[in-house]
Amino acid sequence: MIRYAPWKVASIILGTLVAILLVIPSLLPVSTRESLARAAPWLPARAIVLGLDLQGGAHVLLEVDTPSVVRSRVEALRDDVRRALREDQVKLTGGIGLQAKGVQLRIPDPADRAKALPKLRQLAQPLGASLTGAVSDFTVNEGDDGVVQLMLTDAGIDARVRRAVDQSIEVLRRRVDALGTTEPNIQREGNDRILVEVPGLQDAQRLKDILGTTAKLEFRLVGDSGANPGDVEQLPYYKASEGSGTLPVEKRVMVQGEDLTDAQPGFDSRTSEPVVNFRFNLRGGQQFGQVTAENVGKPFAIVLDEKIVSAPRILGPITGGSGQISGNFTVQGANDLAVLLRAGALPAKLTIVEERTVGPGLGEDSINAGKRAAYVAAILVLGYMLLTYGVFGVFADIALGVHILLIFAFMVLLGATLTLPGIAGIVFTIGVAVDANVLIYERIREEAHSGRSILQSLDTGFKRAFATIIDSNVTMFVAAAILYLFGSGPVRGFAVSLGLGILTSVVTAVTMTRMMIALWYRWKRPTVLPI
Structure with a gap:
């Protein structure tokens, strides 16, 4: 019991210091954190990601149009x-x-x-x-x-609807990630619905525009007004000089938008208007070059979601596999179109069935409420342990502080999102963590009352309580794993913090508390247990 290797003590102290370094950036303002990252790039600068209910953001529920x-x-x-x-x-x-x-x-x-x-x-x-x-x-x-x-x-x-949902989730994830948001939550809801939560994004309309557009890009030739109606269709077209109208466009698709490999916003070198520059893969480039070579002088319609965004005239063969889309775009409109084209087209039309915007003020209220709950729980638990177990209660309280520190450190490392249910899970693990200490201390009391020496009571108490602690924590960890695997949204947030809390509580309650008691015994050499 008293022979605690120096390397073990050093590793525990080092692990605690690393956890402190990982958590400190989350306590600093964004500007300070960015300045620190520039001044000392070798220091960890990642902060805990707050969920939609803590920092506000956009919530949209989409349904595949069967x-x-x-x-x-x-x-x-x-x-x-x-x-x-x-x-x-x-x-x-x-x-x-x-x-x-x-x-x-x-x-x-x-x-x-x-x-x-x-x-x-x-x-x-x-x-x-x-x-x-x-x-x-x-x-x-x-x-x-x-x-x-x-x-x-x-x-x-x-089966096709399920496949459309799976494909749509991947496309939506690429689109939302391209917006530069942090930790979006995109998941299936039922058989034909998709839940999208984007923390920190307050422009719900822009999110809806990005999510709801199918981004089906096609390149077709403009047809003659007197052509066979079965081969030509009228599509809406807006031209700044002429206003809204329609153009006859051939139904045959000359080049598919699926052959695009890249799309980036830019500015026209002649007019300085925002445009979208695109590039094809080998197959698309060959088709594009062949079509433009065979139709020099003819207008070429660029069709996005059954609307003509541009109808330039082919001045000559375009064989480089790249081109430009112009259509009276704003800077943001060109950027959003480039995002849509890079992410790819949705396999089916999506309908918005529910939308909600959570303001940052509501998130701040949630954070304050969670802090109050955590503070009250911590004060009550710390006070109980001090009054009941004396100096051993101090050791348990120190271990409890490290336990909470480790939870946040692991959340930073894993990139997990902290939600309001996650805070509830952390509060819950405060009681779980000290529960292990209570089991150990009560076992030590029993051994001392049975006539064993102080050293034997300490050693036996830790050994016999360990099996009970493991059994109870494994059971709870299995429950947390089931909640994570089969739950969604807030349930998962609770499961993550609960699972991490269970793992860290075993380390702090057993390993760290044992180290502190061993060092205390070697220093004090007590004749009576203080509990």
Whole structure:
């Protein structure tokens, strides 16, 4: 018990000092922290990240537009069917008709029908495996008089919506990260909803504009007004000199926006207007160069979300794989468009079903309330330990202070977000931490009352209480892990602080308290236990 290695004492003291260095930046103003980082870049300068409920910010709940997912899939299915039948030269009567959840066609010739049906069934590829097996995308039904229907299944629609949510989360994360915000929370809510929380961002409208835009970029040729209506569509176009209007644009997409590799805001060298400079990958650059070479002198429409943002005339072949989008942008508008294009297009339309802005004043009130709760809890616990265990209570109180310090230090290292439920978790772990000390001290009392010497009582008390402490803390840690894995939002914030508090309480209550008692015994050589 009294033989405590010097390296152990040194490591505990060093660990405490490192924790202090990690936590100090969180206590400093932002300006002081930035100055410190410039003056001494080798010092840790990261601060604890405050959640939405503590520093304010924007909260938006989005829902995937299931009808648009179904409509997009039906249109893609129509194109797949048309391509498959064209390859086998199958003749149709009346074309391919679109329905709410599928397509319908009529193949009057039995020979053509017998040739086409196996090809159509091959298109119905499973989307993936589930607990009950593969999920079928659509079914092929043969009716009377050569009518064939390809209908989407409910399981296939659900799977596509889930996939759209997963893809949308990644796109939204890239968009929000590009705004320079800190620790955004983007997660799934149910089957078709996405929760986005951005601490510190007070411009909710800008966030909605960034999140709600699909950013589907296409490059098409401007069509002739007298062209076949099936090949041309009218799209809205705003021109500063002419005002709002429409332009006929070919439905055929010459170059897809998916081939973009980069997009950056800039300024036009001639007009000094904000523009967006973009660059294609190899495939997109080749297509872009070929289209511009074959259509010199023709206007080329740049279409974003079914709206023409620019329609420049092709003056010559553009073979460098890069170009420029101009469209009467503001500086922020050009920057936001570049963010959208870099992040990629959303796979489906998102609808905002709930929005909320938390002001920094409310966050300050939450912080003050959390501080008061923590201070009251700490004072009561510290006072109880002092009155009940005397000098041993002082050791427990010192260990408790280090315990809270370690929680914040680990949060800085992990980049975890501190929320109001997280503060509640820290307050809760204050009681958990001293609970281990109570178990140890009461065990030491029992050993002393049974007639053992002071040294034997101390040594046996720590050893026999250790198993009980581990059992209770493991049980609580498992509960915290379950809350983190299956919870969301505030529940996760509580679980993080609780889990870290449980881990650090074992270290401080057992290792640190034991060290202090060992050093006290070697210094005082008491004849009576002070508890």
